[in-house]
Amino acid sequence: MKGVYILRIFLDRDKRIRIGSLDTIDFKKGLYAYVGSAMGGLEQRIGRHLRKNKKMHWHIDYLLGKAEIIKVLVRETNSKSEECTAAAELKKSGGAPVYGFGCSDCKCKSHLFYFKSLSMMKIDNYRLLKL
Numbered sequence: 001m002k003g004v005y006i007l008r009i010f011l012d013r014d015k016r017i018r019i020g021s022l023d024t025i026d027f028k029k030g031l032y033a034y035v036g037s038a039m040g041g042l043e044q045r046i047g048r049h050l051r052k053n054k055k056m057h058w059h060i061d062y063l064l065g066k067a068e069i070i071k072v073l074v075r076e077t078n079s080k081s082e083e084c085t086a087a088a089e090l091k092k093s094g095g096a097p098v099y100g101f102g103c104s105d106c107k108c109k110s111h112l113f114y115f116k117s118l119s120m121m122k123i124d125n126y127r128l129l130k131l
């Protein structure tokens with residue numbers, strides 16, 4: 001399966017986390033949504049995100065070392081640009097971008113968004129993946 005995924009993430013308290021090449025970021029306690037894509041092996045990629053012990057590679061790996069994935073949403077597609085479309089939608093729905101996060105290979109300002117409440121976190125055309 002190829003596609004785009006959104007991780008809903010919960011951070012249980014304010015934390016300062018070192019995010020590899022981005023240096024340290026002060027994260028507020030609460031809900032985050034992260035958008036990524038896997039153009040070969042969506043299930044494997046999500047499985048990797050859910051695993052705790054792994055070599056740090058992406059920005060998200062550092063955050064997930066300190067936070068929990070609570071839900072995974074997926075959309076099957078061959079188009080990697082859907083990833084950036086989803087990022088734009090999350091921002092529009094009220095997500096506060098964590099600048100520079102997860103967007104090293106595109107022109108977005110971020111692929112990680114902080115949300116004050118779950119009800120704000122709206123995205124169409126994605127389905128919930130059973131974990």
Ligand SMILES: [Zn+2]
Pocket residue numbers: 083084087103106107108110111
């Ligand atoms: Zn992007």
